[in-house]
Amino acid sequence: MPTPNFSPVHDRQRRTIRPHLPMRPLWLCRVCAAPWPCQPARLLLLMDYRRDRVGLSVYMAGILFDATADLMTLNPNPGPSPRELFDRFLAWTARQPF
Numbered sequence: 001m002p003t004p005n006f007s008p009v010h011d012r013q014r015r016t017i018r019p020h021l022p023m024r025p026l027w028l029c030r031v032c033a034a035p036w037p038c039q040p041a042r043l044l045l046l047m048d049y050r051r052d053r054v055g056l057s058v059y060m061a062g063i064l065f066d067a068t069a070d071l072m073t074l075n076p077n078p079g080p081s082p083r084e085l086f087d088r089f090l091a092w093t094a095r096q097p098f
């Protein structure tokens with residue numbers, strides 16, 4: 001499975017955009033502390049997979065599997081609902097680019 005490029009991205013002004021990576025097993029962003037994938041992480045993933053949206057969905061399906069195991073272990077009762085997990089990790093990958 002290809003891995004996305006999580007190296008820092010440089011914008012037009014040569015500022016470094018810090019990669020928004022997940023802190024496991026909490027699955028919170030290491031930069032903004034939002035539930036991962038936060039909005040910047042989603043944007044970076046969409047950029048990495050801009051020519052392979054199916055590949056992004058397959059990659060995030062693997063992430064969904066890992067995150068479900070971690071989050072259900074941390075909070076088993078009540079754990080996150082399958083709908084919440086699906087929407088957070090996978091549903092957004094199938095939407096049309098904005």
Ligand SMILES: [Zn+2]
Binds near residue numbers: 021029033034040041
């Ligand atoms: Zn973030």
